[in-house]
Amino acid sequence: MTFLKIRDIVHHYGKSRGAALDGVGLDIGENEFFTLLGPSGCGKTTLLRILAGFELPVQGEIALEGDPLLRVPPWERPVNTVFQNYALFPHLSILRNVTFGLKMRGVPKSERHARAREALQLVRLTDYLDRRPAELSGGQQQRVALARALACKPKLLLLDEPLSALDYKLRKEMQGELKRLQVETATTFVFVTHDQEEALAMSDRIAVMNGGRIEQIGTPTEIYNRPCTRFVAGFIGESNIFEAVPDAQDMLRLADGTQLGISNAQVCQVVIRPEAISIDPQGAMQGRIDELVFTGAATRLSIDLEGGLGRAFVNAPGALASTLAQDQIVRLAIDPRQVAVITP
């Protein structure tokens, strides 16, 4: 039995506006760290709100462990949410914030405190329990919000861009924390983000969403290495997209005749990541370096390719980059193992 089954969800806010969700279906397994990834307005937050019970979709079905979920009010769902703005109760102390969910569910007082402290220990917050949320830093509030949701021991924990308000360093740190919490508590996490790096770093599986639909579902490596659509290729990481035409042997070639070593009978598009293209004197393609951008670990080259291919982005390691200059003509080789065919 599928742990969480989502089928054919359609939803829109008011009839005049377009569909926020347009036939979304997916399965999420138990103890999975599942991420909904997409640009703002893609419907990922709407889907999360439907799971939490704040929105009732116009159409569709959701079942948690086989039980229909949609008609259950949010306060009776074994689901808890970590909100983007944390939504901590400003009039309650940290401890009371964390015990709130237990109190509402009628857990006796002594057990409440024990479970709250346990949850707070889990998120490594053991001080300031008498303080109000406003007296804590953003990172600490984040931990309280996590503890408050985890204290209820939900079957499903929903996280709505919980790291977006934190600074870069803290965000990195919390990514690791979240993954650790998910494993330690053995809870299913559904995580919403627009940050592809975050999604790739933490998820067991990712659903890439666009315009109210799911573009692709897969593990981070699948999503990155084998994007199925142009949108996924463009949204996650940097990518070079070329048209490829099959030759007489049904092997794909680029417009300049470069062999890709992939058999396909149809004209299609291929995605080649910048790191799959290397500067190689024996390479089949040739181009002129238009721009060099130093990005730290590597230098990103923008190359005008010959043979009507257009432009390609290539990552050159530091040592090599120092020997290159603008307007230099270089030869390029493609690693055929890292070429993905996409539906146009």
Next chain:
Amino acid sequence: MSRSAYNPANRLRRYVQTLPAVLVIALLMGLPMVMMGFVSIVERAPDGGVHWGEFTLRAYSNFLFEESLMGGVELNTDYVTIYIRSFVLSGLTVVGTLLIAFPAALFIALQPQERRNFYIFLISIPFWVNLLVRNYAWILLLRTNGLIDQALIGSGIISEPLDLLYTDIAVAIGLIYSFLPLMVMPLYAALEKFDFSLVEAAFDLGANRIKTLFYVIIPGVRPGIVAGSILVFIPGLGAYVTPALLGGSKSMMIGNLIENQFGAARDWPFGAALSFVLLIVVALAASARILFGGKEKHL
């Protein structure tokens, strides 16, 4: 900038700048109070007014005691009864306005931004009509065989007129009606600032609608509830027009009693003393709140 604020020259300037406000309060609030305080401790003149310089505490003793026919002194609870009735009616008014105003304010606060001002405008319309006129309208509604009686008899709910007018109930209805906007405004101001994502958080944590109301929304808008209650309770104690028109002689409130002393009874010192008793009771209640209510903030 913060250093110049503590500069002595600046401090002097700030005192000078507050002078107009201090003068307004001293002349328009302080002086009349002192005058009334003085009036309350001198002898009355039989034709109204007072004999300045003849000091007596008779007005204050009259509040609780009266001279009996035999020449002794007896306890008289008539005035205390009026005070108690005033406090009870004001308290009922607070409860009544709160029950009606909270859903109304919540409704307005949940409307789209552009529609809220319209509803606030609707709430404030009664203020544009004279209080007397509005209370006369209630006489038409409440009087025996008035509109309410006719409607209820006509629909078969009652068979006899209710005789609502000139009762405490009529006064309570009138007061609740009159002071309703004063409760809606501060409640709306608090609810408008309330973060309704907390309601979703409460739902998410297992609180149903009722629990969310009592554990999250009401604590969140408590300052508005306190402000509205004070705005209704204090003027309610001194209400004059509504009990005069709807209450008749049996439902007299403090305001009517005081008016009576300065008017028909021509006993200015007693009227002034009655005002001061009210002032002292309210001041004691307010300071008790500050003294004992302060602890809750740190809970």
